[in-house]
Every structure is written in structure tokens, then in C-alpha cells.
Amino acid sequence: MTRRPTRARKPRGASRVGARFEAVVGPVAHGGHCVARVGEESRVVFVRHALPGERVVLEVTEGTEGDRFWRADAVEVLEASPDRVEPPCPYAGPGLCGGCDFQHVVLPRQRALKAEVVREQLSRLAGLDVAVEVEPVPGEPPHETDGLRWRTRQRYVDLPGGRRGMRKHRSHEVVEVADCLIAGPPATHVVDDLEFGVDDAGFWQVHPGAPSVLVSTVVGMLAARPGERVLDLYAGVGLFARFLAAEVGDPGLVTLVEGDRRACAHAEANVPGATVRHGDVGAVLSALPLEPVDLVVLDPPREGAKRAVVEAVVARAPRAAAYVACDPAALARDVAIFAEHGYRLTALRAFDLFPMTHHVECVALLQPAGT
The missing domain is CATH 2.40.50.140 (Nucleic acid-binding proteins)
Structure with missing residues (x-):
């Protein structure tokens, strides 16, 4: 965001x-x-x-x-x-804070609009006709029905006198904000009773229910088997790798690739016994031996994985790849590249991790055609 x-x-x-x-x-x-x-x-x-x-x-x-x-x-x-509806936030509207796009829309319709966008992007950029439902995510107490107070980390612009503000849409101008209604308590970095080390400024999902629902979705889609080899790309602090290591029965079968050096250090502690490689994902993959893997997780930044990384993945012939996407256009473009190499979209779930905004998180399962 x-x-x-x-x-x-x-x-x-x-x-x-x-x-x-x-x-x-x-x-x-x-x-x-x-x-x-x-x-x-x-x-x-x-x-x-x-x-x-x-x-x-x-x-x-x-x-x-x-x-x-x-x-x-x-x-x-x-x-x-x-x-x-009347926006609950007094700073939402023309010429005001640019952080929330849909405060004027009732929550179920917000999710329907996001589903329309995901469906249109997959149709236009990947040539797919896919039914899409954007699912609510638990973990927003006490506001899980109104889409407020879910954001565990918020950035403000410092103003004189200890005041703070938010920028206008596509602008450097700042609107003073006394209270951001989507801001909530800080994150705990605990997922299904497992604690993760994370830098104060490091990446962690900002919705409190996001890590758990994303882990359960990725693990469920991949259905890892004991002894399978796992490649976790854009791995962060090892959120997915830690749970997949337990599924395959040996962290030594799991390789993580991450561009942030501090996140790599945390990943080594969070997933002991796994191989953690630091560097640009595309560069690391091109330098690694071209050995087959069974499962791949991709959780790229907003611009997506892009062709070089997708082609490096399919060259390793995984039986399944789970792609976590925060941008439906980037997801659709990468799904189209997977399709060029014989991989098809076999499952898709979308989650409303960012209520009141246009952002939506998707998890896609890609498998070789004929699977």
C-alpha cells in the first residue's frame, strides 16, 4: 500500500x-x-x-x-x-487523504469490485475466464465487520509540533490526520503458535489475519509430501518455508531466496536447517545448478516475478507452484508466462487483506497441464 x-x-x-x-x-x-x-x-x-x-x-x-x-x-x-455509504473517515474524499479508495462503498460491494478487477485482469492479460470471490479475513477485532482498525503498521508524514499527516492521492501534498481509522494495534509476529523474528522495519503482512490465512492456503494448495524438495522465492523471514519444512519432514529439503539481507538472517533463525540464499531472485536462480524441485512458492513484490524468474522456475519442473500476489495485473502477466511453458492455473483464492482500499491479495496454484 x-x-x-x-x-x-x-x-x-x-x-x-x-x-x-x-x-x-x-x-x-x-x-x-x-x-x-x-x-x-x-x-x-x-x-x-x-x-x-x-x-x-x-x-x-x-x-x-x-x-x-x-x-x-x-x-x-x-x-x-x-x-x-457515508465514509466513516473524515479524511476520505476528494482532495483529502489518498490512502483509502473505497470508504464510500459498503464492505460486501468493495469485495465484489475487487473480484471484478481480478477477473478482468486474468481475462485481459492471461486469456482466462475464472470465477473470483474475494473472501473476508478473520482477525480484525473489534471491527471485523466494518473494515476498520486492521492495519498493524502505518506510515505517516511528520508535521511541525508533533502533528502527523497522510499524502493526497498521487501527490506530495499532505493532509493532517488526527486518527487513521484503518490503523490498529501492532503486529505480534506469531502464526499458529509459532513466533517469527522480524526486523522492526522489515516486511510482515499488515493485516493481523493475513499470515495465518496465507500459510494455510499455500500449504493446503501445495499438499506437500514427505521428502519433497521446496524452493521458496521472495521468502522474507521464512513464513511459508517454516511450515513447508514441517510438511516435507526435513528443513534441509527447503531452499529460501530473499533479497533483503536482514530478512535472510531472520529466515536462518526462523527455519533452522534450511538453505537461505541472499540476493536478487533472478540472479540467484541463474547461478544455482538447474536441479529439479517438487514445489515452489513465489511471493514477489507488487511488480510481480516477471519472465526471467518464471522461466527459471518452470525449468526446474516443479509439480506445483503457489504464487502469492498483491497485484492482480502482475499476477495475470506471470500466469500467462507460466502458460507459455505448459503450466495452467488450477486454483485461485482472493482475500480482502486491505479493506477500504482497492488492494487485494491472491493465491494462485499453477501445475503442469494434464495434472
Whole structure:
């Protein structure tokens, strides 16, 4: 959920920022907005703070006359969707904090929108027609029904006088925030009664229910057998490897690859007896002997594993690969590369680890065709 500042684009004509149009909102799109069309040229506009089917007044926030598309906020709702609610957070809305995309949407509809995005990305980028359900995740007490207070780690912008703020959407501007309603208690780093060592600034899932549900899903999908060899890529501190080592009966059968040196040190302590290799995943795989493995876990960053890593995986002929994805577009692109090499998507689960935002976590099972 870390937001990167937008890069300035070269203007292509007169700016349309601030221009207002009335429009009927079309389908949801990847990225926390919906698609609308305005003007005689039927210009595509990506609109935040709207819902499909609504009639709104939108105000352009980015765009010039020569751009293929514009960005905008819905600043007035003329005909509201039945799924629209009043945002619980006073900082959610046009021109305010950019952290939450869907505070104006009832929670079940948020999950339905995310499912539509995952399904569309798999269809468009991987040519697959897959039924998708985004599942709620336990572990948000006392707010597990309203999508609040789930985030165990939150970043703020420090302001003078001990105050703090959050950045606006695609902007360096800061909105002062007294209380972030999705922020919750710190994480415990305990999964199914096992404690994990993690750096204070190191990666750990921010939803308290995420580690357990992801482990149970990956382990269940792979159905590891005693004596099988496991390759855990982008392994972090060894969350998946620790449980898979128990399934195969010998940590010596498990190899972890991770780019963060401190995470590798924790992985060695969390999964004693396993082989932990530090470095860029693609570079490490290219340097390793091309020996077969039985099972692979991939949990790449938001940009995905990409071709070199996927091809290094399939070259080792695993009987199954579990792919944990925080970006449905990256997942779909990598699934398409797996398909080029004879691996098909045989199972998919999606989880609402980031309520009130457009983000969604998926776990995909890939197996050789004919399995």
C-alpha cells in the first residue's frame, strides 16, 4: 500500500485540471477508480470516489487536451448507487487523504469490485475466464465487520509540533490526520503458535489475519509430501518455508531466496536447517545448478516475478507452484508466462487483506497441464 509520488508528464496541450463534467460512471478499473467517458470525443476518465452506474459531476485532477485519458474525482453525486455509504473517515474524499479508495462503498460491494478487477485482469492479460470471490479475513477485532482498525503498521508524514499527516492521492501534498481509522494495534509476529523474528522495519503482512490465512492456503494448495524438495522465492523471514519444512519432514529439503539481507538472517533463525540464499531472485536462480524441485512458492513484490524468474522456475519442473500476489495485473502477466511453458492455473483464492482500499491479495496454484 505504499504510494509512489506521481512522475510529472510532459504537457500535451492546454491543461484541463479543474474542468467539470457530468457523466454516468462505467465499470471499476484496476487502481481504485472507475471508468467514465466525457465530451464529444468520448474521452476516457479514471474517476475516484464513484461507483459503477452512478451519475456524478466529476472534476479533472490530471490531464491535458492531448492526453489519451484524464484522472478525476467525483465531487458531486447526482444519482447514487444503493451501495454508497457515508465514509466513516473524515479524511476520505476528494482532495483529502489518498490512502483509502473505497470508504464510500459498503464492505460486501468493495469485495465484489475487487473480484471484478481480478477477473478482468486474468481475462485481459492471461486469456482466462475464472470465477473470483474475494473472501473476508478473520482477525480484525473489534471491527471485523466494518473494515476498520486492521492495519498493524502505518506510515505517516511528520508535521511541525508533533502533528502527523497522510499524502493526497498521487501527490506530495499532505493532509493532517488526527486518527487513521484503518490503523490498529501492532503486529505480534506469531502464526499458529509459532513466533517469527522480524526486523522492526522489515516486511510482515499488515493485516493481523493475513499470515495465518496465507500459510494455510499455500500449504493446503501445495499438499506437500514427505521428502519433497521446496524452493521458496521472495521468502522474507521464512513464513511459508517454516511450515513447508514441517510438511516435507526435513528443513534441509527447503531452499529460501530473499533479497533483503536482514530478512535472510531472520529466515536462518526462523527455519533452522534450511538453505537461505541472499540476493536478487533472478540472479540467484541463474547461478544455482538447474536441479529439479517438487514445489515452489513465489511471493514477489507488487511488480510481480516477471519472465526471467518464471522461466527459471518452470525449468526446474516443479509439480506445483503457489504464487502469492498483491497485484492482480502482475499476477495475470506471470500466469500467462507460466502458460507459455505448459503450466495452467488450477486454483485461485482472493482475500480482502486491505479493506477500504482497492488492494487485494491472491493465491494462485499453477501445475503442469494434464495434472
